Structure formats: structure tokens, C-alpha cells
Amino acid sequence: MTKHSGQVGLEHLVYAILHEDGITYDPPKLLSPAIEAKITPKTNSETQYADDKPVETATTLGEIDVELQTQDVPLQSQSDLLGHAIDEKGVLVENGKDNAPYVAVGFKSKKGDNSYRYVWLLKGKFQEIEEDYKTKEDKVSFATPTLKGTFVTRDDDNWKFTADENNGMDSDVKDKWFDKVYEPNIDTTPLTATTTPEKGATGVAAGSSVSFVFNKAVNQYTVNDSSVFLLKADGTSVDSTIVISTDAKTVSLTPKNALEAGNYVAIATKAIKSDNGATLANNIAIDFTV
Incomplete structure (x- = not known):
């Protein structure tokens, strides 16, 4: 029997607020038990024609739509992700002039072979949460919030980091994946x-x-x-x-x-x-x- 290695799970959903320098972050915070994450990059393509035929195509990355379905979104997380305030008595205060900050989102996903894929999305803003309240019925019906956000490339043009633990991922990187937003170790020394x-x-x-x-x-x-x-x-x-x-x-x-x-x-x-x-x-x- 063939053993597939597709994604079969989602765990440890965290977020980190991006600083104004566009490259550093606050320490990550745990969001809520995760149910589903959907990442949809959009690309823009243009084709140049010459001699009545296409001769060159250029493709650029546009916005990245992200949907996160979670068990809950605690008030502190709503405050962090959506720019709202919490008063001294623990009440979330939502103001029409609140501005959501840019954040990074990290998680890990179990694959069919029981190994994990680790992901960081680097720069995005979330929209106000759609809430669905209804009265209790005879059967249990769970209301789970969905966070919808738009992510873009960071100032250094990076937008996502991905690693598979069974495909060359350093053990130290895996152990510290959620301690801070990962930064790649790339040799930038010019060629001479x-x-x-x-x-x-x-x-x-x-x-x-x-x-x-x-x-x-x-x-x-x-x-x-x-x-x-x-x-x-x-x-x-x-x-x-x-x-x-x-x-x-x-x-x-x-x-x-x-x-x-x-x-x-x-x-x-x-x-x-x-x-x-x-x-x-x-x-x-x-x-x-x-």
C-alpha cells in the first residue's frame, strides 16, 4: 500500500506582531487550538507578443489570502491582531479608528507519514471576525470563528518560510521554530x-x-x-x-x-x-x- 504524505493535521497556531522596521517581531503568542488553515497566493501574469506569437511571460506575486479556523479567538488575541484595546476591567473596546497591525503567523501540520511541516507566514493583517451566535438546540453545534487576513511580501520580498522535519530540517531550527519568527541563514557575501x-x-x-x-x-x-x-x-x-x-x-x-x-x-x-x-x-x- 502506498503511504501518502499529504497534510492531515494542524497544530500550535501562533502569531507575532511585526515591528515598524518591517523585519523584526515581538515574541510569538499562542492563538488558539487550530482547526484549518487555507493559504491562497494570487499571481499576476503578463505576456508579451511579437511576430504574432507570445515571446515572453512575466509573473509576479500579488496578495495572499489566509483563512484560519480556530476553536476560539481569546480577547487578548483579538486586541493584538485587530488593534483593539482592553480596558482595566477586562472589556474589549472596539473602535472604528482601530488599526490592525501587521503580524506573522506560524504553525505546524502533520503529514501522512507522521512527520511535520513547519510554516511561517511573514506579513499580514486580519479583518474583523465574523461572529455567529445562536440559541442552544437539542444537539450540540459548535460555533468556530474564522480569521480572514491578507498577507503580502515583507520589505525583503520574503513572504513565507516552510520546512519539513524529514527533509533536511535542522533539529535546532525545529526545536526553536515557535520561539521567534524564523530568519534564514543566507550567505550574502558578494561573489569576487x-x-x-x-x-x-x-x-x-x-x-x-x-x-x-x-x-x-x-x-x-x-x-x-x-x-x-x-x-x-x-x-x-x-x-x-x-x-x-x-x-x-x-x-x-x-x-x-x-x-x-x-x-x-x-x-x-x-x-x-x-x-x-x-x-x-x-x-x-x-x-x-x-
Whole structure:
């Protein structure tokens, strides 16, 4: 029998108020036992036509509709999520000028294989809660509130973090998922490179290779004869073999034939990226003389 790993549960629903800096939060608070969460991203697509046919499509993320069905929404949570006040006697005061703050929402969901998926939605506002009161009947009928909100991308363009505990999720991250809104550990160091020969070198041997040594591993799929190449002084391309080192930090151009005496320029472009998407600040061009 096939074992499916779809979502079969929802637990530990929390929220955290986003600060005015647009990136930091208050400590998370538990909302209420959760029943259902529905997340509906909206996308906007535009297609460019040329020569009577579509030639390019661009898609951008729009608003994200979120619906949370819970067992209850305590008054303190309503105050936090909707911008209402609670007076000194414990009464929730709802004013027409109240402004709901931006918040993050986190939860975990059990999958069919009994592992958990962990989620943070990063920036959204909730609407006033629809309430349904009715008299007691012969049979039990539970009234469960639904929180409806609109989420958007945060100032850094992130809108959601998701991790599966059985698919590479760090155990420390899992243990602390609800302690604070998760922030990814992404290396933002820009891509840089040193070269052999150095820029302006003279007397370079005719059988030499040209090497770009990067400060971090590059994505091999971004390295090709359009992103790194060797030219004669007149702009003529020199037929070369591209070799990437085993650690993916060195990219070498080896001419297929010995270089003739003269001036050359080797170029590595900003199309080359690291594994995490870092690029060169500018194209690198080194001139040398054989």
C-alpha cells in the first residue's frame, strides 16, 4: 500500500506582531487550538507578443489570502491582531479608528507519514471576525470563528518560510521554530575572484591557461562560453575549453591551440552566480600579453 504524505493535521497556531522596521517581531503568542488553515497566493501574469506569437511571460506575486479556523479567538488575541484595546476591567473596546497591525503567523501540520511541516507566514493583517451566535438546540453545534487576513511580501520580498522535519530540517531550527519568527541563514557575501595571470601581466607563456579563482563555489550551470571567454585584442574569440575545479571555486580557460604573441583579454561576466545566487558586482576583464 502506498503511504501518502499529504497534510492531515494542524497544530500550535501562533502569531507575532511585526515591528515598524518591517523585519523584526515581538515574541510569538499562542492563538488558539487550530482547526484549518487555507493559504491562497494570487499571481499576476503578463505576456508579451511579437511576430504574432507570445515571446515572453512575466509573473509576479500579488496578495495572499489566509483563512484560519480556530476553536476560539481569546480577547487578548483579538486586541493584538485587530488593534483593539482592553480596558482595566477586562472589556474589549472596539473602535472604528482601530488599526490592525501587521503580524506573522506560524504553525505546524502533520503529514501522512507522521512527520511535520513547519510554516511561517511573514506579513499580514486580519479583518474583523465574523461572529455567529445562536440559541442552544437539542444537539450540540459548535460555533468556530474564522480569521480572514491578507498577507503580502515583507520589505525583503520574503513572504513565507516552510520546512519539513524529514527533509533536511535542522533539529535546532525545529526545536526553536515557535520561539521567534524564523530568519534564514543566507550567505550574502558578494561573489569576487582573483585571476591568473594578473591584470596587465606580460610575458605570459603561450600554453598558459587563464583562471578565475572565486571566493565561493559557483553554480556550474551559469558557467559557459557566454559567461566566461577569452578574446584577442581585436575582439576575435579564442577557442578555449572551460574547466571547473572539483570544489567549483576555480574556472579555467584553456586555449585549444597555443596563443600567438600579442595582447589578450579574458572576461568573466555577472552571469556567473554562486550556489546561493550571489553575483559579481561587475564583469571581470583581465588584459595580458603573450
